[in-house]
Amino acid sequence: MNFKGKIFFDGDLSLKSIVDKKVGVIGYGNQGRAQAVNLRDSGVNIAVGLRESSISSVKVQKDNVRLDTIENVIENSDVVAIMIPDNQIDTFLSDYSSYFKNGQTILFSHGYSVIYGKTILPDYVNVVMVAPSGGGKIVRSEYKKGFGVPALVAVHKDYSKNSWDIALSYAKAIGSSRAAVFKSTFKEETETDLFGEQVILTGSIPLILIESFKVLVEEGYDPVVAWFVCFYELKTIVDLIFDKGLESFYHMVSSTARYGGISRGKKLIDDDFRFKMKSILKDIKKGSFKEELEEALSKEDNADRDIRSIFNSKEFSQIESKLLSKVKNNR
Numbered sequence: 382m383n384f385k386g387k388i389f390f391d392g393d394l395s396l397k398s399i400v401d402k403k404v405g406v407i408g409y410g411n412q413g414r415a416q417a418v419n420l421r422d423s424g425v426n427i428a429v430g431l432r433e434s435s436i437s438s439v440k441v442q443k444d445n446v447r448l449d450t451i452e453n454v455i456e457n458s459d460v461v462a463i464m465i466p467d468n469q470i471d472t473f474l475s476d477y478s479s480y481f482k483n484g485q486t487i488l489f490s491h492g493y494s495v496i497y498g499k500t501i502l503p504d505y506v507n508v509v510m511v512a513p514s515g516g517g518k519i520v521r522s523e524y525k526k527g528f529g530v531p532a533l534v535a536v537h538k539d540y541s542k543n544s545w546d547i548a549l550s551y552a553k554a555i556g557s558s559r560a561a562v563f564k565s566t567f568k569e570e571t572e573t574d575l576f577g578e579q580v581i582l583t584g585s586i587p588l589i590l591i592e593s594f595k596v597l598v599e600e601g602y603d604p605v606v607a608w609f610v611c612f613y614e615l616k617t618i619v620d621l622i623f624d625k626g627l628e629s630f631y632h633m634v635s636s637t638a639r640y641g642g643i644s645r646g647k648k649l650i651d652d653d654f655r656f657k658m659k660s661i662l663k664d665i666k667k668g669s670f671k672e673e674l675e676e677a678l679s680k681e682d683n684a685d686r687d688i689r690s691i692f693n694s695k696e697f698s699q700i701e702s703k704l705l706s707k708v709k710n711n712r
């Protein structure tokens with residue numbers, strides 16, 4: 382496989398195309414705060430734009446970052462990074478469309494609103510994406526440690542013919558190229574991100590943890606032992622996989638764990654499971670997941686009721702609240 386021209390590391394990239402620009406960050410939540418302070422610490426001229434009486438303004442002032450109105454920030458920036466929730470982006474862009482100027486760059490950290498959104502982006506701007514593979518907390522903490530969180534970078538519209546340079550420089554300035562920066566597309570990032578969430582990160586893993594815990598407790602095992610086996614040990618395994626790679630990991634566990642895991646794993650992850658994964662991807666690609674989500678959110682259904690019914694285990698809640706912090710602090 383040839384990674385040339387697809388993956389970039391810190392030494393491959395320069396800050397030149399971002400330090401000579403004014404960057405406006407709209408929103409100071411999870412990503413906005415982390416990216417703004419990382420940009421500032423990389424020597425980029427930044428300002429943050431917030432709604433009047435925004436509760437986030439206290440954080441901006443605390444971080445000693447320049448704060449202004451959204452209108453002023455858009456008008457005075459070369460690059461406008463839109464760091465607000467995805468379901469707000471359509472309305473935001475139509476409300477502020479008259480403030481965008483010829484040759485500006487609009488930067489997103491997720492392709493969702495461009496792929497699925499209804500707002501027509503101005504013709505006279507660049508549209509790029511720098512999407513870190515992690516939440517704001519880790520984007521900031523890794524940067525402070527001298528490292529970074531990998532990012533997918535894409536160009537949707539290259540009006541001024543230098544959008545790739547701008548996006549890649551921005552990715553370097555938030556620390557991502559200290560890990561790795563991958564060239565992608567808005568479509569690929571959006572569809573794979575949703576798939577990863579639904580099938581692995583917020584779909585199967587947390588549900589397998591809780592359901593396996595419940596099985597052991599129902600069969601009469603001590604809830605504390607069940608918690609250690611089903612929940613706590615996952616961290617050790619993930620660390621090992623991350624450190625050595627998935628295939629080597631199987632050669633480092635005991636032969637009982639290897640044989641038992643593979644033979645029983647194949648029963649769990651069978652053709653039916655593969656079929657379901659493909660069907661989840663199909664819903665993402667044809668937009669039916671997005672329609673379902675919009676309808677659910679319009680009825681204020683954000684899955685709270687389902688979470689309550691899935692985690693309806695008194696034992697799990699008690700152990701998690703009492704034991705997790707104790708065990709972590711002991712490490």
Ligand SMILES: NC(=O)c1ccc[n+]([C@@H]2O[C@H](COP(=O)([O-])OP(=O)(O)OC[C@H]3O[C@@H](n4cnc5c(N)ncnc54)[C@H](OP(=O)(O)O)[C@@H]3O)[C@@H](O)[C@H]2O)c1
Binds near residue numbers: 411436
């Ligand atoms: N969260 C993640 O882990 C993560 C990871 C990778 C990429 N991303 C992407 O990063 C982008 C930002 O996500 P996020 O999680 O950082 O969002 P977030 O934390 O929910 O954003 C909150 C900020 O957005 C502002 N805001 C909300 N609605 C607004 C509106 N209508 N007009 C102006 N400002 C508004 C809020 O202002 P107030 O202070 O006034 O409330 C607040 O400052 C999204 O595209 C997301 O997909 C997120």
